[in-house]
Amino acid sequence: MATHYVIVGSGVAGVTAAEVLRSRAPDAQVTMISAEAAGFYSRPGLAYYLSGRVPERQLLLRSPANLRDLGVRWVQMRVNEIDVTNRRIKLADGQKIPYDRLLLATGSRAMPSDLPGSELEGVCYLDTLDDARNLVQRARRAKAAVVVGGGITALELAEGLHARGVHVHYLLRSDRYWANLLDTEESRLVEDRLRADGISIHYQTRIRQALGSRGKLEAIETEAGERIACQILAVAIGTRPQIDLARNAGIKVDRGILTDTTMVTSIPDILAAGDVAQAYNPILGQATLDTLWPTARNHGYAAAHTMLGDPQPYQRHVAMNVTLLAGIPTTIIGAVGSGSDADLVAIARGDSETWRHAHANWVVVERHDVNRIRLMLGERSISGAVVMGDQSLSHTIQRLIRTQADISPIRATLMQESHAVPKLLADFAASLEHLHGNHAPH
Amino acid sequence: MSIDRRSIFFDLTRANVLARGCVQPDAGRCVQCGICSHNCPLGLDVRAYAWRGIPITDSQCLTCGQCVARCPRGVLEFVPLRPES
Ligand SMILES: Cc1cc2nc3c(=O)[nH]c(=O)nc-3n(C[C@H](O)[C@H](O)[C@H](O)COP(=O)(O)OP(=O)(O)OC[C@H]3O[C@@H](n4cnc5c(N)ncnc54)[C@H](O)[C@@H]3O)c2cc1C
Numbered sequence: 001m002a003t004h005y006v007i008v009g010s011g012v013a014g015v016t017a018a019e020v021l022r023s024r025a026p027d028a029q030v031t032m033i034s035a036e037a038a039g040f041y042s043r044p045g046l047a048y049y050l051s052g053r054v055p056e057r058q059l060l061l062r063s064p065a066n067l068r069d070l071g072v073r074w075v076q077m078r079v080n081e082i083d084v085t086n087r088r089i090k091l092a093d094g095q096k097i098p099y100d101r102l103l104l105a106t107g108s109r110a111m112p113s114d115l116p117g118s119e120l121e122g123v124c125y126l127d128t129l130d131d132a133r134n135l136v137q138r139a140r141r142a143k144a145a146v147v148v149g150g151g152i153t154a155l156e157l158a159e160g161l162h163a164r165g166v167h168v169h170y171l172l173r174s175d176r177y178w179a180n181l182l183d184t185e186e187s188r189l190v191e192d193r194l195r196a197d198g199i200s201i202h203y204q205t206r207i208r209q210a211l212g213s214r215g216k217l218e219a220i221e222t223e224a225g226e227r228i229a230c231q232i233l234a235v236a237i238g239t240r241p242q243i244d245l246a247r248n249a250g251i252k253v254d255r256g257i258l259t260d261t262t263m264v265t266s267i268p269d270i271l272a273a274g275d276v277a278q279a280y281n282p283i284l285g286q287a288t289l290d291t292l293w294p295t296a297r298n299h300g301y302a303a304a305h306t307m308l309g310d311p312q313p314y315q316r317h318v319a320m321n322v323t324l325l326a327g328i329p330t331t332i333i334g335a336v337g338s339g340s341d342a343d344l345v346a347i348a349r350g351d352s353e354t355w356r357h358a359h360a361n362w363v364v365v366e367r368h369d370v371n372r373i374r375l376m377l378g379e380r381s382i383s384g385a386v387v388m389g390d391q392s393l394s395h396t397i398q399r400l401i402r403t404q405a406d407i408s409p410i411r412a413t414l415m416q417e418s419h420a421v422p423k424l425l426a427d428f429a430a431s432l433e434h435l436h437g438n439h440a441p442h
Numbered sequence: 443m444s445i446d447r448r449s450i451f452f453d454l455t456r457a458n459v460l461a462r463g464c465v466q467p468d469a470g471r472c473v474q475c476g477i478c479s480h481n482c483p484l485g486l487d488v489r490a491y492a493w494r495g496i497p498i499t500d501s502q503c504l505t506c507g508q509c510v511a512r513c514p515r516g517v518l519e520f521v522p523l524r525p526e527s
């Protein structure tokens with residue numbers, strides 16, 4: 001009988017795996033089960049939908065009908081249980097589906113707020129298409145919003161609601177934005193931009209409770225006793241991998257589902273991929289979480305190959321994200337920060353735990369207005385970078401970090417003449433390419 | 443507001459347009475947000491090319507640079523067409 005591959009989750013990890021399985025094993029049966037009615041859509045794109053840069057329909061990538069056309073059996077239902085012994089899963093409606101190989105690509109969800117008043121209507125998150133629709137609708141009627149949390153999502157919420165004409169108060173527990181990733185000056189650049197746009201930033205401010213009447217949010221009260229009237233309280237305090245299904249089945253979990261480098265969990269027929277997978281990282285010697293789209297895609301690809309019996313270990317590229325922080329194009333590559341951030345209780349969206357392993361010997365900064373390059377230099381190579389503003393060097397730096405290029409020839413000059421960093425790097429990268437006759441862009 | 447800021451980048455990108463070039467995506471940076479497709483004046487599905495990481499060789503492409511300039515993640519670049527293609 002044809003092998004039956006079952007995938008739980010229709011995010012980028014699950015869909016990537018389905019595409020690989022479909023093309024590599026045309027005779028196999030592929031079933032995708034997901035709680036998401038819309039099928040596969042761009043989760044990072046939700047922020048651009050909120051700010052009005054793309055219409056909702058542009059976010060939809062593969063509808064259930066598209067997936068069926070691909071030859072994937074689509075079941076829209078929540079999975080409640082995995083019966084490991086009999087190799088079958090149980091759905092919310094009681095239906096049982098047997099599997100030969102099972103991929104858990106259940107993603108992660110926003111950490112819920114535990115403040116008193118969190119159940120009030122108007123307390124929002126930005127996690128799913130429904131969340132984004134809900135925010136867009138509320139923004140039509142709301143005058144003011146309070147945003148709490150950190151990382152990229154908190155900014156996207158603040159800017160998105162602002163773009164929809166809502167006055168935004170951004171409350172920071174700490175005294176600067178994203179303290180465990182950005183340096184002081186980078187945080188200030190972002191905060192200055194937010195203020196210039198008209199967003200009110202409140203530093204060292206904690207919420208005591210959300211207040212409302214008849215179940216509807218009306219204001220928040222800070223620990224200092226101040227009241228801020230608002231119809232929306234948008235919360236982005238971190239994310240939580242959806243591991244319950246795996247844990248209840250006795251699969252080994254930590255913060256995420258633990259896997260080896262081929263995405264196999266503690267049970268050989270069951271794999272995990274994407275935000276939910278805490279994959280072993282041979283470089284760091286420990287299993288780490290990412291909440292990054294490209295990582296999820298690579299996981300899905302690796303998992304599908306393992307399921308096909310042709311394991312291709314997940315290649316851990318240097319974690320990277322390119323994003324707009326308060327409108328400033330920003331690339332974050334490799335290890336650039338350390339410590340913790342009071343505004344996040346768990347890993348943010350679009351984040352990687354590996355970024356917190358900075359132990360560079362030297363930090364070199366080249367700045368010009370809003371354009372800024374921060375390099376984390378090791379003994380021989382660059383271990384991380386934050387590039388803000390002009391992005392013309394971000395591909396070059398990404399390449400130097402990924403290949404661990406030996407920068408000894410320019411290291412001393414880099415440290416002495418920080419204003420010359422861009423030219424030094426560009427010339428150096430060009431000379432390397434010339435040397436290796438390598439013109440491949442990546 | 444950020445659209446205006448991006449127009450600066452847009453102008454720079456335009457200045458770099460190669461006479462015979464095409465748009466090349468870096469799939470590893472793309473998050474499939476669809477802003478490129480939404481802004482293509484010809485309605486080309488740039489995003490689908492970015493998913494597969496293949497250059498936009500559609501003869502309709504004007505190399506106008508809208509998609510390159512609007513992508514919030516620096517996924518798209520103009521590259522010269524190889525002589526053999
Ligand atoms: C607002 C926002 C901004 C982001 N910004 C960035 C960014 O800048 N850069 C970046 O790289 N990444 C970003 N991300 C993160 C990126 O979107 C995720 O890393 C990626 O989508 C993870 O994909 P996944 O397939 O692992 O999981 P998901 O896309 O979360 O998919 C999980 C799927 O599993 C389903 N599911 C879960 N449990 C069950 C169950 N029990 N039964 C049935 N189905 C179930 C869900 O319905 C869903 O379809 C952002 C995310 C958000 C929300």
Ligand code: SF4
Pocket residue numbers: 467471472473474475476477478479488489492512513514515516517518
């Ligand atoms: S705009 Fe950029 S990130 Fe968005 S889908 Fe297009 S190429 Fe990908």
Ligand code: SF4
Pocket residue numbers: 465481482483484485486488498502503504505506507508509510
């Ligand atoms: S360069 Fe212009 S015409 Fe070509 S794909 Fe991009 S937006 Fe469309």
